[in-house]
Amino acid sequence: MMEKKIITSEILGEKYYEIKHPTGLDIYVMPKENYSSAYALFGTKYGSIDTRFKRSDSDQWTEVPEGIAHFLEHKLFESEDLDAFTRYAETGASANAYTSFDKTCYLFQCSDRFSDSLRILLDFVQSPYFTPATVQKEQGIIGQEITMYYDVAGWMATFNLLRCLFVNHPVRIDIAGTVDSISQITDKLLYDCYNTFYNLHNMALVVVGNVDVDELIAVCDECLKPAQPLSIERAFDNEPREIAKDYCEYHLAMSVPYFAFGYKEACTKPVQSQRDFIEMSVLLDIIAGDTSPLYKKLYDDGLINDSFGKEYFVGYGYEAVVFEGESTDPQAVADAIRAEVARLKTDGIDPEIFECVRRSHYGREIMAYNDIDTVANSIITCVFNDWDVFESMDIYRDITVEDLENRLSSIMLEEYSALSVVKSE
Amino acid sequence: MKEYSKISIADGVEVVFVPADRFKTNEIKISFCLPLCRDMVSANALTVSLLAGSSAEYPDLTSINKRLAYLYGADLASSVKKIGENQVMSLSVSGLNDRFSLGDRISTECIDLLLSLVFRPHLDENGAFYASDIMREQRLLVEKLKSEENEKRTYSMRRLEEIMFSEEPFAINCYGTIDGAGAVTADDVMSSWQNMLHRARVRLVVVGTADENDVVDRLRSAFSSVDREYVAPLTAVFKPVAEKVTTHTDRQDVKQGKLVLGFRVNMLPDDSRTSAMRAFCDAFGGGPYSRLFANVREKMSLCYYCSARYDRYKSCIFIQCGCEEQNMDKAVAEILNQLEEMKKGNFATELTASRIGLSDAINSAEDDSGIMLNWYSNQITDDIIKSPHDSSAENDAVTADQVLDCAHLVTLDTIYKLCSTEVTE
Numbered sequence: 001m002m003e004k005k006i007i008t009s010e011i012l013g014e015k016y017y018e019i020k021h022p023t024g025l026d027i028y029v030m031p032k033e034n035y036s037s038a039y040a041l042f043g044t045k046y047g048s049i050d051t052r053f054k055r056s057d058s059d060q061w062t063e064v065p066e067g068i069a070h071f072l073e074h075k076l077f078e079s080e081d082l083d084a085f086t087r088y089a090e091t092g093a094s095a096n097a098y099t100s101f102d103k104t105c106y107l108f109q110c111s112d113r114f115s116d117s118l119r120i121l122l123d124f125v126q127s128p129y130f131t132p133a134t135v136q137k138e139q140g141i142i143g144q145e146i147t148m149y150y151d152v153a154g155w156m157a158t159f160n161l162l163r164c165l166f167v168n169h170p171v172r173i174d175i176a177g178t179v180d181s182i183s184q185i186t187d188k189l190l191y192d193c194y195n196t197f198y199n200l201h202n203m204a205l206v207v208v209g210n211v212d213v214d215e216l217i218a219v220c221d222e223c224l225k226p227a228q229p230l231s232i233e234r235a236f237d238n239e240p241r242e243i244a245k246d247y248c249e250y251h252l253a254m255s256v257p258y259f260a261f262g263y264k265e266a267c268t269k270p271v272q273s274q275r276d277f278i279e280m281s282v283l284l285d286i287i288a289g290d291t292s293p294l295y296k297k298l299y300d301d302g303l304i305n306d307s308f309g310k311e312y313f314v315g316y317g318y319e320a321v322v323f324e325g326e327s328t329d330p331q332a333v334a335d336a337i338r339a340e341v342a343r344l345k346t347d348g349i350d351p352e353i354f355e356c357v358r359r360s361h362y363g364r365e366i367m368a369y370n371d372i373d374t375v376a377n378s379i380i381t382c383v384f385n386d387w388d389v390f391e392s393m394d395i396y397r398d399i400t401v402e403d404l405e406n407r408l409s410s411i412m413l414e415e416y417s418a419l420s421v422v423k424s425e
Numbered sequence: 426m427k428e429y430s431k432i433s434i435a436d437g438v439e440v441v442f443v444p445a446d447r448f449k450t451n452e453i454k455i456s457f458c459l460p461l462c463r464d465m466v467s468a469n470a471l472t473v474s475l476l477a478g479s480s481a482e483y484p485d486l487t488s489i490n491k492r493l494a495y496l497y498g499a500d501l502a503s504s505v506k507k508i509g510e511n512q513v514m515s516l517s518v519s520g521l522n523d524r525f526s527l528g529d530r531i532s533t534e535c536i537d538l539l540l541s542l543v544f545r546p547h548l549d550e551n552g553a554f555y556a557s558d559i560m561r562e563q564r565l566l567v568e569k570l571k572s573e574e575n576e577k578r579t580y581s582m583r584r585l586e587e588i589m590f591s592e593e594p595f596a597i598n599c600y601g602t603i604d605g606a607g608a609v610t611a612d613d614v615m616s617s618w619q620n621m622l623h624r625a626r627v628r629l630v631v632v633g634t635a636d637e638n639d640v641v642d643r644l645r646s647a648f649s650s651v652d653r654e655y656v657a658p659l660t661a662v663f664k665p666v667a668e669k670v671t672t673h674t675d676r677q678d679v680k681q682g683k684l685v686l687g688f689r690v691n692m693l694p695d696d697s698r699t700s701a702m703r704a705f706c707d708a709f710g711g712g713p714y715s716r717l718f719a720n721v722r723e724k725m726s727l728c729y730y731c732s733a734r735y736d737r738y739k740s741c742i743f744i745q746c747g748c749e750e751q752n753m754d755k756a757v758a759e760i761l762n763q764l765e766e767m768k769k770g771n772f773a774t775e776l777t778a779s780r781i782g783l784s785d786a787i788n789s790a791e792d793d794s795g796i797m798l799n800w801y802s803n804q805i806t807d808d809i810i811k812s813p814h815d816s817s818a819e820n821d822a823v824t825a826d827q828v829l830d831c832a833h834l835v836t837l838d839t840i841y842k843l844c845s846t847e848v849t850e
Contacts, residue, residue, distance in 0.1 A: 011525075012449075034447035037789035089714040089774075092781030094789070111788035112781075137726065144729040148747050150680035153575050209792065253678040255571030290490040299486060300561075305568050326572055356494040363497025363521045370448050370794050425678070 009390040023224040024200040030208045038209035039372040043105035045384045046197035048175040052235040065184040067177015070099040084124040093117040102315045122223040130187040153258035153422045160248040161260035164418035169239045171318045200227040206379045209372040236270045236317045248420045257423035259330030264416040267319035274387040278395045280312035285357045294340040334419045362396045428812040434645045437655035438627040442637045451532040451633030452798040454517035457625035460659040461512045461594045467601025468613035470505045473514035475562045477503035479547035497521040507599040509661040509738030532635040554614045566606040581683035581843045589687040589839035593662040624656045630801045658806040665691040667838035674842040683843040684746040691834040700819040701827035706735035707779040714778035716763040727756040750844045767832040787817040
């Protein structure tokens with residue numbers, strides 16, 4: 001029996017359908033008036049950090065090589081006859097896929113022949129085809145992809161920071177793995193991971209834009225294969241509070257150094273709430289956003305430029321705060337951030353800046369509903385984190401300075417901070 | 426609803442209004458097009474960034490940022506780009522649509538902010554730009570140029586341009602040079618600003634529901650005190666055929682090599698066959714259905730990426746590859762081999778896929794407010810504006826014979842290689 005619910009937001013003037021398909025798949029559809037294209041995202045809650053897991057039908061923990069989720073994403077595009085790109089070439093959809101720390105998503109956007117493209121998406125993601133020969137060929141291509149990032153300063157600075165902050169958690173390893181780790185991947189391991197994580201109960205389909213819900217359900221009825229109920233346990237026990245080291249340097253041919261500076265947080269529960277996420281994002285803007293005294297000081301002192309950014313970096317079993325960008329003096333930036341955090345903990349938050357930042361986040365949240373790809377990706381993030389899609393608007397309305405000051409008092413502790421720098425030798 | 430309207434308000438100054446009620450934003454961009462010239466290129470790039478960073482009303486970046494935050498997180502950006510042999514400086518504001526703003530006229534406020542930045546800059550009591558503002562912008566521009574060197578894809582493309590077009594203005598980086606940035610004076614900035622107002626082609630593009638007449642009145646009023654001495658955009662130096670192939674290799678401390686090929690295209694920018702040339706380029710090396718993707722990357726695994734781009738304004742095609750040094754010669758040979766296949770007419774499948782894929786992508790562009798803004802802004806040097814519909818209709822009408830003719834109009838001019846200092850052969 002199929003359950004269909006409509007969820008509406010008056011403020012946004014948007015609504016979406018939440019459909020529990022009998023095969024086990026949860027489907028989310030947001031039709032957008034006057035849009036000519038649609039964006040579809042078929043994702044599994046399976047990313048690069050899922051290297052140790054236990055299925056509900058087994059007593060054994062399984063360990064797999066780093067980079068296997070991303071490897072699987074590449075291989076799924078192939079089949080015994082036509083690969084997915086060749087099939088999409090007939091419908092004209094623009095297709096892609098990505099793997100992050102905690103999810104793998106297959107997507108397409110099109111302005112015509114939506115149902116045909118959706119059939120292709122649902123079919124190839126449900127039809128794995130791996131052989132020793134195709135695995136071996138992919139090891140070469142992915143090896144080149146991994147090597148390419150060794151020359152990207154921002155990427156290297158961020159991952160080196162994660163290696164400073166985290167001792168064991170797989171978030172410290174490049175999403176694509178290493179040349180060594182992917183060499184251990186076999187067709188059998190790919191099937192093991194596929195059969196675990198590509199179960200429809202662990203997946204979601206999100207479609208936003210010019211779409212007819214009934215037509216979409218008809219295609220799902222035709223293409224989805226029923227899945228046995230399965231749950232998956234992820235490891236959450238292996239990461240100490242301490243950091244691995246507080247400084248790291250990597251050398252590349254470059255003129256302006258790039259830095260990533262961050263604090264490892266306590267991560268007392270495996271998954272953070274949407275309120276945690278929003279409050280932290282607002283707090284980071286108050287500390288170092290472009291209306292903050294710290295930003296002005298760093299900018300006027302010539303220590304940052306518009307590459308400067310910050311992020312509440314969070315996922316299953318990891319939590320950190322990261323600042324990054326180009327700077328001629330990364331150490332001075334890190335010192336200034338530490339000093340500003342200490343000052344705010346003592347002096348409290350300026351209510352004027354709080355109001356500015358809150359208003360700005362509120363407006364940007366609404367504006368984000370312009371773009372069908374942004375909305376679809378945001379919905380799948382909410383779904384996999386068990387967050388309510390429209391609740392963020394309420395959270396932005398009722399957060400207070402006191403909430404943020406309470407939060408600030410227990411985070412961003414100096415002994416858990418580290419600096420990663422990429423510069424010329 | 427008509428797709429757009431164009432209103433001329435002074436010699437070389439026009440407003441392009443793109444009505445769209447599906448977005449939650451109003452997007453506004455003002456662009457100034459001046460001939461690319463070595464003497465003024467750095468000053469022009471610096472000036473537009475300076476205008477975005479302060480004004481008479483908002484004398485520093487923090488006060489502008491607070492204003493933007495107050496306007497529900499409106500986004501202000503400045504940019505510089507090269508269109509053919511013209512330098513185009515732009516300022517844009519993206520703001521929340523009035524219907525979400527609890528009574529504020531955000532669209533009017535955003536246009537006023539944009540016009541105040543352009544027409545009422547931050548000047549001292551003698552009417553000169555502040556040395557401190559110029560020094561800040563010099564630092565930012567130098568860092569921007571240096572960071573281009575950090576990004577190896579961009580860097581290798583710039584190097585190819587310097588080598589291939591050493592006798593043509595197209596060799597000039599749109600941001601100028603590090604030395605040029607350091608030498609910019611207050612008089613240069615004043616000349617640059619005056620040139621933008623008096624001599625440049627100016628186009629203001631609005632995407633959204635802002636009041637068209639109100640926008641036109643405000644821009645007309647702003648230009649009422651400006652004596653225009655309009656200079657039309659330059660037509661790029663046209664070299665129809667490459668006389669010989671130049672190969673250049675740079676060595677740096679990089680982990681993965683970059684290979685860039687520059688081809689001359691024997692077709693002027695306003696030729697009626699340019700849509701066929703775009704289709705040729707796409708079938709040859711654009712999408713995942715192209716000959717280069719299928720053969721050079723997928724079948725032969727010579728490059729991690731290998732894609733072709735047609736620059737209509739400069740009559741050139743560029744192919745960029747991420748490639749190990751030992752594979753570079755093989756990759757060049759295979760790219761030329763694929764060009765020969767195109768010349769023999771072996772592209773039926775690729776062209777069919779390209780025709781569907783390109784038209785689908787162009788039609789999807791209408792659902793992205795930012796893409797729509799750039800779609801119209803980027804045609805600033807064209808006398809006749811084409812909407813996405815016009816463009817997709819032209820693409821649909823391209824025939825295989827026209828594409829075959831195009832294949833014979835392309836000749837290899839320059840091969841640029843960026844390789845590791847550790848020689849692998």
